[in-house]
Amino acid sequence: MDWPYELQIGWRYTRSGRAGRRNGFISFISAVSMAGIALGVAALIIVLSVMNGFQKEVRDRMLSVIAHVEVHAAGDAALPDWRIVAAQARKHPQVIGAAPFVAAQGLVSHGEAMRGTLVRGISPADEASVTPLAAKLRPEMDRLVPGGWGVLLGAELARSLGVREGDKVALITPGGQVTPAGVIPRLKQLTVAGTFETGHWDYDNGLALMHLDDAARLFRVEGPTGVQLRLKDVQAARRVADELGRSFGAGYELRDWTRSNRAWFDAVQVEKRLMFIILTLIVAVAAFNLVSTLVMTVTDKRADIAILRTLGASPRSVMGVFMVQGAASGVIGTLAGVLFGTLVALHIDTIVPAIERALGVSFLPGSVYVISRMPSDPQRGDIVPIAIISLLLAFVATLYPSWRASRVQPAQALRYE
Known part of the structure; x- marks a missing residue:
């Protein structure tokens, strides 16, 4: 050529x-x-x-702790029946797991140490189908029983408080009790049932897990405030959230993991x-x-x-x-x-x-x-x-x-x- x-x-x-x-x-x-x-x-x-x-x-590491999509009732109110919400979500071909939860802010204290934390009430039996962390912590999850008032703390949070398994910590919740002497913060003594380490500093330093029933009683809600969903394809979370949002209607809010961590x-x-x-x-x-x-x-x-x-x-x-x-x-x-x-x-x-x-x-x-x-x-x-x-x-x-x-x-x- x-x-x-x-x-x-x-x-x-x-x-x-x-x-x-x-x-x-x-x-x-x-x-x-x-x-x-x-x-x-x-x-x-x-x-x-x-x-x-x-x-x-x-x-x-982040997705080992949090769900791909969260379904909330409008205004973060308690869901009437989380199982109906989960069943409706499972109709979507991408959804492979669902679990209820209660999420709220609180202060955890031990002695003179006090730390702000995100408290998440979970159902140990259902949580394993949504987050890999729960599947890895089966023995620790089994210690969270209704009325036991146990709590699992992130490893960094436990170190900063200076507590180990079996120690007592006090959880102070927002919205105190009104008394003749004024507003008194509501607090509850909890037993450290164990610690967990995700490798993600934000969660290791600021997350506490409780049983769903205990968290609902403590934060005075009538039941789960949301349902966590796990998907087949993690990259499809935003699209699935939009599709589920249209099917659920105006009474619900859906948040996917990309929007929840958008700043990062x-x-x-x-x-x-x-x-x-x-x-x-x-x-x-x-x-x-x-x-x-x-x-x-x-x-x-x-x-x-x-x-x-x-x-x-x-x-x-x-x-x-x-x-x-x-x-x-x-x-x-x-x-x-x-x-x-x-x-x-x-x-x-x-x-x-x-x-x-x-x-x-x-x-x-x-x-x-x-x-x-x-x-x-x-x-x-x-x-x-x-x-x-x-x-x-x-x-x-x-x-x-x-x-x-x-x-x-x-x-x-x-x-x-």
């Missing part, structure tokens, strides 16, 4: 430059440009993959976009190094350009020769960066520990970070745009030097040859 001569000459220029001091220097600059593009693309893929991994890790996820997305922009600038700097490489190549090849013009090559063909040379460098650098970055992202769980052992340091000490390993989740939705942007930047960088080559006049270029 006969390739266009512009492609053949451009590819030859890309591979040439080994002989001669000047040509060797141009070849070195071209190699540095390709290496810069490759490193920039690889850095972008690795950083975004690690951010995806952290986001996935935090999300999984919005912050992560903003950070990810900023990192993408910053690291793309690194790729842009490396890509525009091709400008200097091609300008030097055009200066060095003025005689070759003049000969091509005298043989009948058009300015457009000359421009195509140098665009092929620059584009080839961009393609090679981009492909090398994608390959290297993807390999590192896929094996970062073995690369990082090896570097830690070699340097004798720990990048994620367990005493500071909950996650003790570097997570990574390379996604096609990140890698493909990175490759496309890198190729576009490399192509744009070839335009000016190629146009300059097309403007070379044969007579002037050969005058001193």
Whole structure:
């Protein structure tokens, strides 16, 4: 197959430059440009993959505690019959689990220590079908019995209060009792039935679990204030919540996990976009190094350009020769960066520990970070745009030097040859 001569000459220029001091220097600059593009693309893929991994890790730990969708009566009143609500929700093909709950704020105190907490009343028998935490804490859940006034505390909350299993804590609830002496806060003494650790600081430091009946009595509600739902596809939570909201009608409010934790996820997305922009600038700097490489190549090849013009090559063909040379460098650098970055992202769980052992340091000490390993989740939705942007930047960088080559006049270029 006969390739266009512009492609053949451009590819030859890309591979040439080994002989001669000047040509060797141009070849070195071209190699540095390709290496810069490759490193920039690889850095972008690795950083975004690690951010995806952290986001996935935090999300999984968060969803081990909370449900995918919550159904509330309007105004957070008690549901007339939570089983009817659960049965109606189960008609949706995505819903695979349902459990009632009561949620309220309170203060937990022990001695001089006092901490604000989210108190959740649950049904131990049903909770395991909704949250993985309940399925993992079967023995502790069995200790929560109606009238036993037991409570499960997050590990960090228990440490800050200085309590262990079997100790007594006081729970102060909002809406005190009105007496002739004034409003007296309502409080109840509870027994610590155990602790749990989710790996998510917010829940480990601010969540207390009680039996549903005890929580309803304590907070003076007639029954569950909501129903938790577990879905087959966690990513479909917002769509399922909207569909169930239309089927339930105006008397109910539905909240999915993405809306309940919207501030955190919005912050992560903003950070990810900023990192993408910053690291793309690194790729842009490396890509525009091709400008200097091609300008030097055009200066060095003025005689070759003049000969091509005298043989009948058009300015457009000359421009195509140098665009092929620059584009080839961009393609090679981009492909090398994608390959290297993807390999590192896929094996970062073995690369990082090896570097830690070699340097004798720990990048994620367990005493500071909950996650003790570097997570990574390379996604096609990140890698493909990175490759496309890198190729576009490399192509744009070839335009000016190629146009300059097309403007070379044969007579002037050969005058001193």
